[in-house]
Amino acid sequence: MIVIDNVHKAFGPKQVLRGVSMLIPEGETTVIIGRSGTGKSVLLKLIVGLLEPDEGTITIDGRRVDLMSESERYQMRRRFGYVFQGAALFDSMTVADNLVLGLYEHGERNTEVLREEVVRNLVNVGLLPDPRTVSASVFNQAYEILANKKPAELSGGMRKRVGVARALVGSPEYIFYDEPTTGLDPITSEQIDDLVAALTHKLDVTSVVITHDIFSVYKVAHTVIMLDEGLIRFRGTPLELRSSHDPVVHEFLERYAHSHAEVP
Ligand SMILES: Nc1ncnc2c1ncn2[C@@H]1O[C@H](COP(=O)(O)OP(=O)(O)OP(=O)(O)O)[C@@H](O)[C@H]1O
Ligand SMILES: [Mg+2]
Secondary structure (H helix, E strand, O other), rough: OOEEEEEEEOOOOOOEEEEEEEEEOOOOEEEEEOOOOOOOOHHHHHOOOOOOEEEEEEEEEOEEHHHHHHHHHHHHHHOOOEOOOOOOOOOOOOOHHHHHHHHHHOOOOHHHHHHHHHHHHHHOOOOOOHHHOOOOHHHHHHHHHHOOOOOOHHHHHHOOOOOOOOHHHOOOOEEEOOOOOOOOOOOHHHHHHHHHHHHHHHHOOOEEOOOOHHHHHHOOEEEEEEOOOOOEEEEEEEHHHHHHOOHHHHHHHHHOOOOOOOOO
């Protein structure tokens, strides 16, 4: 379990997080919502260790991150998969190379191992069929076509899936998604929501999703956390969110409710 205790973070004079405390239960999907610029991505970067808090602590399975040695932190980061805001794939690299870049940097050179990881995770995100359901030659053909494509040759939804597949490489226990549906049309957004929800169960991982998309909240969240002005404004289930009487919560729901959203 990840425990965030009284975390503060400023950039120069700009105080972004002002004392955030929360815990991320295992095996569930926690969704973080909040207005643009309120510190959601900063919070995610603090959790995964891309940024350091000015004050407060982050504890993972009972171990304080700030007290870990370099090698412990390195090991810990390998337990995290991160789907960056806006996919962030390398345009000059093929799909396969984008996926294995992290493993390669960690010293993995066995081409069979690398290919296995690419195959397994492209199947996991639904970009390739389950190899048990098609003939080997059809599967290999589909693999070769996709693995050798460059990100620019893919649709927005496919790029998101590749970004998710890359985060899954190395079998992380935690997957962090930063705005996985932003910029996608409603149908593709829903497919990505379905994927996020399915992966939490199928791979038995803990997921943390940042989103503006209120439809995603109802689709994937076990717990919703709303950040506002550097503090946690709301924590509860999606149903509790919907019935909240907090005017700030209300305003957010009104503003970000997509017209296509069928709120339960
Ligand atoms: N590395 C950085 N250096 C300086 N300021 C930063 C840095 N990272 C974030 N900020 C500032 O911190 C504030 C919060 O940024 P953050 O990216 O967390 O917002 P967000 O809630 O993710 O917004 P959005 O919904 O638009 O992605 C912003 O004002 C941003 O400019
Ligand atoms: Mg952000």
